[in-house]
Amino acid sequence: MKTYKEDRLKLLFENLKKEKRGGLGIFIAASDPNLEISLEILKRLPQAGADMIELGMPFSDPMADGPTIQAASLRALKSGGSLKRTLEMVKNFRESDNKTPLVLMGYYNPIYNFGVKDFLIKAIEAGADGLIIVDLPPEEDEELCLPAQKYNLPFIRLTAPTSDGERLPTILNNASGFIYYVSIMGITGTQSIATQNVQNAVKELKKHTGLPIAVGFGIKTRQDVADVTSFSDAAIVGSAVVNVIEKSLDANGEGNDKTIADVLALVKDLAAGVRSKKIA
Amino acid sequence: MSTINSPNTLREGPDENGHFGIFGGRYVAETLMPLVLDVEDAWKTAKSDPIFWSELEYYRKHYIGRPSPLYFASRLTDHFQGAKLYFKRDELNHTGAHKINNVMGQALIARRMGKTKIIAETGAGQHGVATATACALFNLECEVFMGAEDVIRQKPNVDRMRLLGAKVHSVTSGSATLKDAMNEALRYWVSKADTHFYIIGTVAGPHPYPQMVRDFQCIIGEETKEQMFEAEGKLPDTLVACIGGGSNAIGLFHPFLDDDVEIIGVEAAGLGISTKQHAASLTGGRPGVLHGNRTYLLQDNDGQITEAHSISAGLDYPGIGPEHSWLFETGRIEYVSATDNEALEAFALCSKLEGIIPALEPSHALAYIKNIISPLPKDHIIVMNMCGRGDKDLEAVIPRLEEMDLL
Numbered sequence: 001m002k003t004y005k006e007d008r009l010k011l012l013f014e015n016l017k018k019e020k021r022g023g024l025g026i027f028i029a030a031s032d033p034n035l036e037i038s039l040e041i042l043k044r045l046p047q048a049g050a051d052m053i054e055l056g057m058p059f060s061d062p063m064a065d066g067p068t069i070q071a072a073s074l075r076a077l078k079s080g081g082s083l084k085r086t087l088e089m090v091k092n093f094r095e096s097d098n099k100t101p102l103v104l105m106g107y108y109n110p111i112y113n114f115g116v117k118d119f120l121i122k123a124i125e126a127g128a129d130g131l132i133i134v135d136l137p138p139e140e141d142e143e144l145c146l147p148a149q150k151y152n153l154p155f156i157r158l159t160a161p162t163s164d165g166e167r168l169p170t171i172l173n174n175a176s177g178f179i180y181y182v183s184i185m186g187i188t189g190t191q192s193i194a195t196q197n198v199q200n201a202v203k204e205l206k207k208h209t210g211l212p213i214a215v216g217f218g219i220k221t222r223q224d225v226a227d228v229t230s231f232s233d234a235a236i237v238g239s240a241v242v243n244v245i246e247k248s249l250d251a252n253g254e255g256n257d258k259t260i261a262d263v264l265a266l267v268k269d270l271a272a273g274v275r276s277k278k279i280a
Numbered sequence: 281m282s283t284i285n286s287p288n289t290l291r292e293g294p295d296e297n298g299h300f301g302i303f304g305g306r307y308v309a310e311t312l313m314p315l316v317l318d319v320e321d322a323w324k325t326a327k328s329d330p331i332f333w334s335e336l337e338y339y340r341k342h343y344i345g346r347p348s349p350l351y352f353a354s355r356l357t358d359h360f361q362g363a364k365l366y367f368k369r370d371e372l373n374h375t376g377a378h379k380i381n382n383v384m385g386q387a388l389i390a391r392r393m394g395k396t397k398i399i400a401e402t403g404a405g406q407h408g409v410a411t412a413t414a415c416a417l418f419n420l421e422c423e424v425f426m427g428a429e430d431v432i433r434q435k436p437n438v439d440r441m442r443l444l445g446a447k448v449h450s451v452t453s454g455s456a457t458l459k460d461a462m463n464e465a466l467r468y469w470v471s472k473a474d475t476h477f478y479i480i481g482t483v484a485g486p487h488p489y490p491q492m493v494r495d496f497q498c499i500i501g502e503e504t505k506e507q508m509f510e511a512e513g514k515l516p517d518t519l520v521a522c523i524g525g526g527s528n529a530i531g532l533f534h535p536f537l538d539d540d541v542e543i544i545g546v547e548a549a550g551l552g553i554s555t556k557q558h559a560a561s562l563t564g565g566r567p568g569v570l571h572g573n574r575t576y577l578l579q580d581n582d583g584q585i586t587e588a589h590s591i592s593a594g595l596d597y598p599g600i601g602p603e604h605s606w607l608f609e610t611g612r613i614e615y616v617s618a619t620d621n622e623a624l625e626a627f628a629l630c631s632k633l634e635g636i637i638p639a640l641e642p643s644h645a646l647a648y649i650k651n652i653i654s655p656l657p658k659d660h661i662i663v664m665n666m667c668g669r670g671d672k673d674l675e676a677v678i679p680r681l682e683e684m685d686l687l
Contacts, residue, residue: 060584061454061570063463064309064470070453082582108307109569113583135307135569139297162314162473171310182311186471 003152008101022229023051027238029072031081033255049271057106066189094127105132130154178212189239193218225273290537298487303602350507355633363656367666377668379410385496387414390477397421403458404593405437407481412446422446425465427457482525483601486572497531521665522644524595528667548590549617559588561600591620592640622647639668
């Protein structure tokens with residue numbers, strides 16, 4: 001059995017510690033607005049300053065996402081996006097980048113439909129470094145979390161403001177890679193974060209786990225990124241990036257060179273945020 | 281799992297994690313988990329509290345109008361010249377369908393939890409109207425999510441909800457139908473966790489909903505059993521009900537699962553199963569995960585959920601309750617389908633011969649009965665769940681019946 005060995009996430013968080021800064025994670029939906037542009041953006045994200053990439057596997061019914069990422073998912077599917085194609089994108093990305101961690105994020109049905117074992121083998125082969133599957137809570141660990149562990153592939157858990165002391169041990173059991181702290185009660189891209197609350201929550205979370213903690217949902221600006229990485233290990237920006245893609249589309253909904261340039265410009269700006277404040 | 285595999289009963293599911301065999305479960309985001317666990321706790325407590333049941337019994341009797349009659353459809357029986365046909369008259373409930381049976385139970389649980397605001401999803405609007413009704417009665421704020429397409433198709437029900445004091449959210453995301461209304465209701469619920477209770481309208485969603493909704497709908501089958509003994513002194517031979525999500529069907533079927541009774545569920549075949557324009561998840565779908573549970577779904581090769589089609593908005597859903605998926609795979613229930621046109625013919629026939637205008641949903645059940653009833657012996661007894669009245673459907677049905685020369 002060929003298991004996952006690269007440990008790119010672990011190496012990243014070790015390096016960030018040495019550099020005394022937090023990391024920047026960037027989310028894009030694979031094949032949004034089409035394969036060609038999406039792949040070009042993906043390949044150029046590290047150079048623009050993304051430390052880690054979350055590649056969304058498009059799904060028709062993204063239950064935990066706001067209108068922005070829902071629309072991205074539908075654009076991707078309309079342009080021919082599929083789980084198979086997402087895995088091909090990862091493979092393609094790895095041809096030019098063997099360092100930047102790439103985590104696959106999405107919903108369970110396309111994976112279940114693909115076949116869990118087959119998916120794990122192909123994801124590892126392609127060069128993915130972890131999975132974030134939104135609709136698989138610890139109660140359903142047997143589905144994918146435990147099989148992923150057998151292959152040594154990190155299965156990243158989400159915790160939320162409602163994850164209290166009673167709930168946390170259940171969530172943290174079987175967690176690996178890092179912890180994704182969902183900073184708002186709601187869906188992606190809809191509200192802005194209340195930094196102080198998030199800081200308190202991360203502080204509390206650190207008492208329960210030694211894993212790195214990344215914060216996502218509601219992080220939009222360079223300032224947000226700077227604030228959040230002053231007390232956490234990474235900030236993840238999704239909807240703000242996808243928004244830029246949406247805004248750059250022409251009247252027919254087609255992407256263009258401006259799509260790529262605008263996304264990279266935003267990422268550069270956000271990347272300055274993780275380098276502006278040292279971790280205390 | 282041990283309870284489910286017990287050879288003596290099919291009625292003890294789900295297991296403690298909400299699984300009916302491989303179906304059911306709790307496939308929701310961590311942000312929703314605490315809410316779902318709270319509902320489960322509240323439901324468990326209520327279930328073992330006699331005060332809860334006596335309160336529900338009061339509203340069943342005095343507000344919903346239960347028990348609903350078990351009616352011998354003599355003219356249809358004469359017409360078909362075969363088995364005896366009975367209707368369980370759940371269309372006579374307050375608000376005109378079986379939906380209120382479930383809503384009243386969940387609204388009482390919401391009150392016990394101290395929730396003051398209610399969310400619901402609706403397709404045809406029947407569950408939305410039932411929820412708005414209970415909220416008016418209990419002075420709860422009510423917000424109903426409805427696909428933008430359905431808001432147009434079902435305007436009378438939108439007006440009823442507004443009149444009852446509910447706010448109707450028109451959902452434009454995705455395909456703007458029932459599945460998207462449910463996505464949107466779940467999204468909204470996450471952001472309003474402290475104050476809101478989500479009343480799901482069918483036997484789907486994360487555990488404990490499929491079980492809880494079933495238990496509230498089982499009153500249909502329990503009454504039927506008693507009434508049938510009174511009328512005929514025996515069990516019926518065949519039960520038939522239509523299936524979208526499957527709440528009226530499981531309500532009739534569940535109390536009979538361990539009895540020697542043939543059980544048939546009728547899905548909506550739309551324009552025909554081979555056209556792909558249908559809503560028959562069991563006949564034309566395969567297992568997948570959506571809206572918090574594993575069940576049979578209409579989906580493409582990539583696991584993307586596809587559009588359902590049925591003339592009946594109440595059956596127009598690409599999934600089905602997980603317990604039905606399990607009963608399908610165990611073979612205990614036979615699942616068949618009826619097309620739009622077959623349902624329309626049954627709609628017209630029932631109106632003319634019985635003076636009962638059925639909803640399009642149970643018209644599917646009657647359409648299937650039409651195919652099997654005539655060769656059956658005269659002492660064979662069929663019970664069909666007449667789960668809704670058809671007034672809401674007239675706008676869609678009349679032009680079609682004229683086209684078909686049935687009016």
